[in-house]
Amino acid sequence: MVRATGSSAESTIAVTAWGAFRHPVFTILWIATVVSNIGSWMQSAASGWLMTTLSPSPYEVALVQAAGSLPMFLFSLPAGALADIVDRRWLLIWMQIVAGALSAAFAVMIAVGTISSDLLLTFIFLSGITAILSAPAWQAIVPQLVPRHDMPGAIALNGAGFNLSRAVGPALAGIAIAALGMASPFFINAASNLVAIGALLWWRSKPSPRDLPVEHFFGAMRAGLRYAAFNRPLQATLVRSAAFFPLASVYWALLPLLARNQIGGGPAIYGFLLGAIGVGAVAAAFVLPAAKARLGADGTMHAATALTAVALVLFAIGHDLSTALVACALAGIAWIAAIATLTVSAQFALPAWVRGRGLAIFACVQFAGLAAGSVIWGKIAAATGLPTAHVAAAIALVVLVPALSRWHLETGAGNDLTPSMHWPTPVLSHDPTSDRGPVLVTVDYVVAPGVRTAFLAAIRKVGEERRRDGAYAWGIYQDLSREDAFVETFQVASWLEHMRQHERVTNADKVVEDAMQRLLAAGTPLIRHLITPSANELP
16 A cells, blocks of 8 residues: 655746656656555545545544554554665555455455455554655655756656645545445455555665664654654644544545435445545646745635635535535645645655654654544544534634644755755764764854854754754853853763764854854864763773
């Protein structure tokens, strides 16, 4: 199962996106991803409909969405760590093999009549694990497929391809179920994974050069969490995601029941409704660049939130197919506008070394919201009915628009996260082993007259950078004998981790450090590296 998401660039798709197709590897993998995603959406639509035949309870039907989203919450960070420390190509190949085998086995169970609601939820949960273990790697390989100037177009095409499959897959699922039986979408999805496997085997990726050893798995996860804790643009993206996705999850969770009970349709109608969401999403991919140019990232997110609320009201009052189709199309437009804007914000907030983990944390928040929201709205709908659940979520979304206005999304303007390598190489009397530590780094500053307050504000930003890139403790101290003398200290777990700090510092960090350096008196700050003596040296 492939879950590759993408979004639009700042310039229009007509101008920039198609340029990514000049690169054959990107084109082949894009086609394979679209085919595999069509199979995934067929399976997803069939799973939702299958649950309505096994149990009519809104709560159990909503659990389908929760079971698919919960693995994304539980395994996002491990998936991101894997994407940053192992060969991404082979990780993707093995996940496609496992996902295809799961789909084929479940299809056989449906065909022989041994399926139950519990088995269905278990299958969806296991499939979700394979999806999330793949997702950060799919997103993180894009820079390997196209040069930097074609990156925005490649991201736009990934988004368009994902939503094209969202439009086609559910409609095909409804047709396949009616013509071939309930097991057919699961067999088709298993076959679609073979296309992705073939494309990945054909691609020969070049390994990234590494001057330092690969991070250990658990250390990589800690580094990812630490980076997120001290990255303000990423934090804004996570806050906006945590507010939007639990409320938007209501129509995804309850759409099978809306199709079956409120409209009175069958699997084909449900497929058409999901297809309408996909059509809206594809349409949005083409108008999104103009909307972002006019409204900006924050304005686009506000508009997507408000449009989702409008769609939810239509879901609540609509008892006919035409109203439901309009609501689905509007929901699809709003969905891709929201997720594309949030995804671009997350991408622009992350340097290459931690991109997989950062995107995984973003996915973790997204799918935690979808899973929790699905359970909550399923309970509310079971107690009060579908219309009440939709209206309640719509009201909450409208309230969010002004409440979140202070959390600004990242646009990438002036935020160059490529490595700067501007930290000087330490001058040492001897080379310590990589595992020696902890390391204490001290930097002595003499501040120019009259800029003490400005210096303290600037050095605090530098401190966030140190902690974000590896320091577990940071402080700034004033010399009591001199008003203009300060000492910065930070500690790192080992010498190897400090060497990684040297590689992680970016051009954007250099801008911050240069601004701080301009507040100093003449002369270079004195930097010292202190390390704990080894155990056999201590008495």
